[in-house]
Amino acid sequence: MKFKSTILVTIMLICGICLAQTNTTVVEDFKPSSVNQPGKQYPQVNSERRVRTSISAPQALKVQLDIGGVKYDMKKDEKGVWTGESNPQDEGFHYYQLNIDGASVPDPGSIYFYGASRWGSGIEIPAKDQDFYALKNVPQGKISQHNYFSKITNAWRRCFVYTPAEYEKNTSARYPVLYLQHGMGEDETGWPDQGKAGIILDNLIAEKKAVPMIIVMDNGYASKPSQNAAPARGPAGGMQTFEEVLIKEIIPMIDENYRTFSDREHRAMAGLSMGANQTIQITMNNLDKFSYIGGFSGTSNFPRTDEIDPATFMTGKFNDGAALNKQIKLFWLGLGTKEPNPFPGSVGAFKAMLDKKGVKYKFYESQGTAHEWLTWRRDLFQFAPLLFR
Amino acid sequence: MKFKSTILVTIMLICGICLAQTNTTVVEDFKPSSVNQPGKQYPQVNSERRVRTSISAPQALKVQLDIGGVKYDMKKDEKGVWTGESNPQDEGFHYYQLNIDGASVPDPGSIYFYGASRWGSGIEIPAKDQDFYALKNVPQGKISQHNYFSKITNAWRRCFVYTPAEYEKNTSARYPVLYLQHGMGEDETGWPDQGKAGIILDNLIAEKKAVPMIIVMDNGYASKPSQNAAPARGPAGGMQTFEEVLIKEIIPMIDENYRTFSDREHRAMAGLSMGANQTIQITMNNLDKFSYIGGFSGTSNFPRTDEIDPATFMTGKFNDGAALNKQIKLFWLGLGTKEPNPFPGSVGAFKAMLDKKGVKYKFYESQGTAHEWLTWRRDLFQFAPLLFR
Numbered sequence: 125m126k127f128k129s130t131i132l133v134t135i136m137l138i139c140g141i142c143l144a145q146t147n148t149t150v151v152e153d154f155k156p157s158s159v160n161q162p163g164k165q166y167p168q169v170n171s172e173r174r175v176r177t178s179i180s181a182p183q184a185l186k187v188q189l190d191i192g193g194v195k196y197d198m199k200k201d202e203k204g205v206w207t208g209e210s211n212p213q214d215e216g217f218h219y220y221q222l223n224i225d226g227a228s229v230p231d232p233g234s235i236y237f238y239g240a241s242r243w244g245s246g247i248e249i250p251a252k253d254q255d256f257y258a259l260k261n262v263p264q265g266k267i268s269q270h271n272y273f274s275k276i277t278n279a280w281r282r283c284f285v286y287t288p289a290e291y292e293k294n295t296s297a298r299y300p301v302l303y304l305q306h307g308m309g310e311d312e313t314g315w316p317d318q319g320k321a322g323i324i325l326d327n328l329i330a331e332k333k334a335v336p337m338i339i340v341m342d343n344g345y346a347s348k349p350s351q352n353a354a355p356a357r358g359p360a361g362g363m364q365t366f367e368e369v370l371i372k373e374i375i376p377m378i379d380e381n382y383r384t385f386s387d388r389e390h391r392a393m394a395g396l397s398m399g400a401n402q403t404i405q406i407t408m409n410n411l412d413k414f415s416y417i418g419g420f421s422g423t424s425n426f427p428r429t430d431e432i433d434p435a436t437f438m439t440g441k442f443n444d445g446a447a448l449n450k451q452i453k454l455f456w457l458g459l460g461t462k463e464p465n466p467f468p469g470s471v472g473a474f475k476a477m478l479d480k481k482g483v484k485y486k487f488y489e490s491q492g493t494a495h496e497w498l499t500w501r502r503d504l505f506q507f508a509p510l511l512f513r
Numbered sequence: 514m515k516f517k518s519t520i521l522v523t524i525m526l527i528c529g530i531c532l533a534q535t536n537t538t539v540v541e542d543f544k545p546s547s548v549n550q551p552g553k554q555y556p557q558v559n560s561e562r563r564v565r566t567s568i569s570a571p572q573a574l575k576v577q578l579d580i581g582g583v584k585y586d587m588k589k590d591e592k593g594v595w596t597g598e599s600n601p602q603d604e605g606f607h608y609y610q611l612n613i614d615g616a617s618v619p620d621p622g623s624i625y626f627y628g629a630s631r632w633g634s635g636i637e638i639p640a641k642d643q644d645f646y647a648l649k650n651v652p653q654g655k656i657s658q659h660n661y662f663s664k665i666t667n668a669w670r671r672c673f674v675y676t677p678a679e680y681e682k683n684t685s686a687r688y689p690v691l692y693l694q695h696g697m698g699e700d701e702t703g704w705p706d707q708g709k710a711g712i713i714l715d716n717l718i719a720e721k722k723a724v725p726m727i728i729v730m731d732n733g734y735a736s737k738p739s740q741n742a743a744p745a746r747g748p749a750g751g752m753q754t755f756e757e758v759l760i761k762e763i764i765p766m767i768d769e770n771y772r773t774f775s776d777r778e779h780r781a782m783a784g785l786s787m788g789a790n791q792t793i794q795i796t797m798n799n800l801d802k803f804s805y806i807g808g809f810s811g812t813s814n815f816p817r818t819d820e821i822d823p824a825t826f827m828t829g830k831f832n833d834g835a836a837l838n839k840q841i842k843l844f845w846l847g848l849g850t851k852e853p854n855p856f857p858g859s860v861g862a863f864k865a866m867l868d869k870k871g872v873k874y875k876f877y878e879s880q881g882t883a884h885e886w887l888t889w890r891r892d893l894f895q896f897a898p899l900l901f902r
Contacts, residue, residue, distance in 0.1 A: 161631060222618070235632060266659050
């Protein structure tokens with residue numbers, strides 16, 4: 125046993141050395157991430173799209189960088205500072221965390237974002253097409269935060285509303301509205317923060333590629349007090365009641381407080397993942413209120429990948445393709461080429477069902493991205509120009 | 514030496530036992546903090562105002578709760594979960610962090626706030642007077658976020674603007690403006706988030722205790738590219754240029770984009786600590802633009818506590834008390850009764866100088882609070898009703 129252990133340790137050491145040797149090929153052109161806290165030097169990203177971070181933890185036995193589902197061991201220097209880097213990551217935004225002697229914590233160097241049901245670290249890997257979501261010297265819209273009390277959930281909720289730059293100037297103009305939803309484990313901060321929805325629209329509107337519009341970003345979790353003892357806001361609550369809150373409370377609040385066009389021709393809804401599922405359910409239940417539908421990396425058959433029977437799926441709402449084509453101005457489906465199962469299968473089965481019934485839709489593929497925010501930023505960038513034309 | 518060490522260790526162990534015994538008297542009525550992340554059970558606060566938190570860190574050797582300048586050792590259970598509590602804290606909001614084997618990190622249970630030059634954990638200790646900053650079923654204003662490019666600093670900056678509930682209804686009405694600044698190591702999120710400025714004003718306006726007003730909350734750090742190589746936004750930059758940015762860029766931007774009254778009679782400025790110092794400097798340099806001045810826990814002689822000579826202080830700007838009393842409608846100074854040095858001394862010296870020159874001012878003391886946000890929430894609650902009357 126002792127001998128075997130020694131061999132095992134030797135093999136592990138050799139592997140460790142191999143790993144270390146691999147690491148010596150890391151390109152040393154790391155720069156601080158664009159979403160670091162002010163003045164913080166770490167985390168950093170290099171031209172290979174590796175993430176390197178560093179933290180002082182003199183008494184720690186083990187510190188790991190946990191990103192993209194992999195935990196990378198970091199190394200301690202003589203001052204007790206641990207440093208380490210990941211393998212190359214996909215372009216775009218990723219959530220990540222540190223693990224210090226078994227404790228999963230945010231990296232003190234990064235700005236924090238809400239995702240994976242927690243406030244935690246995020247990092248930006250520069251993307252080839254990052255210009256479309258870069259802050260530019262164009263007329264800037266603004267994003268407003270509203271607190272409101274929901275009688276349905278008997279709880280306070282929060283809503284972010286993007287208004288385009290011209291909204292404050294053209295004080296008699298009315299605007300169409302896009303309701304835009306986050307995914308599972310995220311909240312109403314997803315689209316304004318890591319989604320960069322306001323910046324994407326400012327840039328599109330400045331180039332006259334999109335019609336000036338209002339975007340409403342609310343929290344997709346909502347449950348009645350009877351449905352869940354946990355707080356109704358955030359992933360701790362359920363999502364049983366979101367449709368009712370959206371239709372009966374959020375839309376009337378927006379139409380009352382903003383200069384909107386309130387007919388179905390001027391109202392769109394889109395969402396990512398869980399939000400896509402919700403979007404398809406809610407818009408199909410309320411076609412008198414919506415005429416544009418966007419499903420980013422998600423469909424209402426999720427997580428099933430088997431063939432959909434339109435006669436029974438969603439109580440037959442997709443049965444009459446010709447009628448739907450008259451009502452729906454745009455049915456958008458998007459997917460990253462690197463998305464994991466079951467997304468390709470479930471979106472594929474949904475598309476096949478639409479094809480079978482002759483329901484028109486546009487399908488967009490984001491190249492080289494997974495079930496992450498660069499996929500959804502690109503979706504919004506491609507989807508928004510098609511709205512309200 | 515060895516013997517002495519043993520005695521020392523023994524003494525330390527006895528003290529440790531004493532501490533543990535003291536801890537057994539902790540009142541077990543802990544409840545999750547009101548600023549926890551959704552669904553998180555820790556941190557918690559009890560009726561003694563102790564903070565208890567808990568984190569899983571199976572391999573850690575030492576975990577501490579670091580709050581109020583004191584590090585409290587936490588204890589590990591058989592599952593590797595560390596739990597521990599602090600001594601009773603003052604009422605109100607406090608920044609805090611965890612220390613895991615020497616690494617200072619945010620507590621994964623709390624929402625994060627920007628202070629102490631970092632995004633980190635915060636906790637609310639319920640206060641006797643917390644009703645004035647509680648979300649209530651009154652007309653809700655909104656807080657808007659603007660990104661704007663500053664030519665002076667050659668960098669993007671961010672500004673939060675509170676507009677009262679009626680702003681969207683009375684579309685021809687104009688409103689006075691309060692410019693409200695954060696303290697050292699904080700940023701433009703301080704007043705809208707932990708400061709609860711919007712909620713405080715909504716409540717005051719609903720009770721007709723304050724005039725409906727716009728509040729502008731920007732970042733007090735600003736430096737020209739030539740002044741500082743570090744990013745101009747946030748504490749990494751200096752504050753040399755904030756006056757120029759405020760006067761030449763922020764105020765014109767606000768007056769252009771909002772329905773403001775733009776004369777000095779309808780413009781106020783206030784700030785806390787560093788922001789109070791800036792407020793007094795900027796308003797006194799620009800009395801043609803401001804007529805209300807609020808210094809919360811700070812004055813422009815900071816950190817000095819010695820007697821001020823009005824003939825030379827701020828180039829003699831306080832020399833003519835009678836003239837100032839005609840120009841300044843309100844000069845407000847505030848201080849918590851538990852503030853540490855040098856604040857009582859420096860504010861005291863400033864007051865003495867005003868007394869000497871016969872400059873009228875109101876002095877407010879926040880009972881039982883230190884150099885922290887409950888002091889400044891109370892300042893705003895008392896100060897805002899006196900504005901624009």
